[in-house]
Amino acid sequence: MIPVDEVFEQLKCTREGEQAPQVFRLRVEPVIVGYGAAALMAIVLANGDGRPPDWQDFVGIVALSSSTPPSVSSKKTMLAMLLQLSWLISCQKPRDGRWSEQDAAILVPGDIISIKLGDIIPADARLLEGDPLKVDQSSLKGESLPVTKSPSDEVFYGSTCKQGEIEVVVIATGVHTFFGKAAHLVDSTNQVGHFQKVLTAIGNFCICSIFVGIIIEVIVMYPIQHRKYRDGIDNLLVLLIGGIPIAMPTVLSVTMAIGSHRLSQQGAITKLLTAIEEMAGMDVLCSDKTRTLTLNKLTADKSLVEVFIKGCGWGWPGVIWLYSIITYSPLDILKFCIRYVLSGKALRKLHTLKGHVESVVKLKGLDIGTIQQHYTV
Numbered sequence: 001m002i003p004v005d006e007v008f009e010q011l012k013c014t015r016e017g018e019q020a021p022q023v024f025r026l027r028v029e030p031v032i033v034g035y036g037a038a039a040l041m042a043i044v045l046a047n048g049d050g051r052p053p054d055w056q057d058f059v060g061i062v063a064l065s066s067s068t069p070p071s072v073s074s075k076k077t078m079l080a081m082l083l084q085l086s087w088l089i090s091c092q093k094p095r096d097g098r099w100s101e102q103d104a105a106i107l108v109p110g111d112i113i114s115i116k117l118g119d120i121i122p123a124d125a126r127l128l129e130g131d132p133l134k135v136d137q138s139s140l141k142g143e144s145l146p147v148t149k150s151p152s153d154e155v156f157y158g159s160t161c162k163q164g165e166i167e168v169v170v171i172a173t174g175v176h177t178f179f180g181k182a183a184h185l186v187d188s189t190n191q192v193g194h195f196q197k198v199l200t201a202i203g204n205f206c207i208c209s210i211f212v213g214i215i216i217e218v219i220v221m222y223p224i225q226h227r228k229y230r231d232g233i234d235n236l237l238v239l240l241i242g243g244i245p246i247a248m249p250t251v252l253s254v255t256m257a258i259g260s261h262r263l264s265q266q267g268a269i270t271k272l273l274t275a276i277e278e279m280a281g282m283d284v285l286c287s288d289k290t291r292t293l294t295l296n297k298l299t300a301d302k303s304l305v306e307v308f309i310k311g312c313g314w315g316w317p318g319v320i321w322l323y324s325i326i327t328y329s330p331l332d333i334l335k336f337c338i339r340y341v342l343s344g345k346a347l348r349k350l351h352t353l354k355g356h357v358e359s360v361v362k363l364k365g366l367d368i369g370t371i372q373q374h375y376t377v
Contacts, residue, residue, distance in 0.1 A: 008112075008120055010323065028035040033356050037197040037240070041264070046243055065159070092114040092116075093111060093112070101206070105321065107123050108170070108173060109172060109263060110170060111170045112167055112168070112169055113167070113168055113170065114166075114168075115133065115161050115163060115165065115168055116167055117161055117162070117165065119161045120159070121156065121157055121158065121159045121160070121161065123170045123171075123172060123177060124155070124156055124171050124172035124178055125154070125169060125170050125171055126152060126153070126154055126155075126168060126171055127151045127153050127168050128166065128167045128169060129151050129167075130164075130166035131165075131166065132148050132150050132151075133149045133163065133164040133165075134148055134161070134163035134164060134376060135148075135155055135159045135160065136159060137159045140156055140158055149153070156177065156178045157172075157179045157180065164182035194277070194278065195274045195278070196274060199248075199249070206243055210240055210243040210244070213239050217232075217236060220233065253273065256277065256314060259276045287296075287357050300361070353363060
């Protein structure tokens with residue numbers, strides 16, 4: 001692992017941090033191509049024979065049918081985005097010499113951010129100078145207990161800070177993070193789902209059948225039957241529109257959107273509707289992480305704790321003292337409060353001040369002598 005100073009050199013940044021621009025994708029389906037061909041044919045060819053054009057009806061019907069599945073899909077995507085907003089990550093970042101809370105989406109390698117108790121780490125980062133940090137990596141590696149990270153160690157995106165406060169330098173964001181690379185490997189698979197295979201096969205069959213039917217109909221209507229231009233075009237449009245299963249994508253999308261809505265009511269995020277069909281047809285689920293599908297919680301058996309206390313003969317005060325010695329860390333307010341409550345002093349009013357004592361007392365307008373008489377400083 002390279003030193004932190006070399007990290008700053010490679011990222012070409014300073015301890016004050018920096019800043020900097022993203023990509024979309026569109027996929028075309030065979031059935032959608034058929035919709036477009038029908039609309040184009042209606043506009044270009046449905047004229048002549050002295051009658052006014054009626055292509056507006058065709059365009060309206062095709063546009064309405066084509067827009068329904070995307071609208072359902074966009075609503076599903078918006079629902080997933082709203083669910084993700086419940087755990088969007090923000091971070092403390094210096095700007096113009098002051099620390100302010102900003103959206104983690106704007107982070108770039110080289111930025112300096114502050115991590116404290118309860119924060120979700122917004123990017124892969126290296127710890128700068130400070131006290132050790134305890135990080136919960138259960139969502140990444142399945143480890144139930146927090147891991148201690150010392151200065152210059154690396155922390156990963158998606159982890160949760162369980163103890164401590166420290167400044168870090170961002171070294172990777174987005175798909176370049178440890179979590180992002182794993183997700184990208186899963187997302188970049190070339191395997192096509194069963195649902196997509198069925199839709200593609202049906203679409204290709206319909207397009208081929210329509211193409212053959214149009215050729216036969218043109219040969220029969222014009223060279224053999226000598227139909228008028230406008231009558232022949234109308235018949236071709238009927239074949240083109242009728243041969244496309246317009247209702248099929250709509251029905252399937254709405255059905256899966258209802259399932260996605262039911263899953264969202266239980267807190268699940270469904271960004272891909274076909275995932276519901278894939279999960280429904282699954283017989284065996286293999287997970288490479290132990291306990292990640294369970295509650296991922298460690299609990300202490302009350303009866304075992306009582307046996308230990310009685311067996312050692314010390315009682316609660318002895319156990320609390322032993323706990324404070326073994327797990328001591330400076331300025332750990334949470335453990336201090338636990339020891340304070342268990343020691344029987346919880347009925348007294350407790351005031352906890354953190355920082356330079358004289359400065360805090362002067363800021364509050366109090367007398368240092370009075371404070372020392374009534375409080376532990």
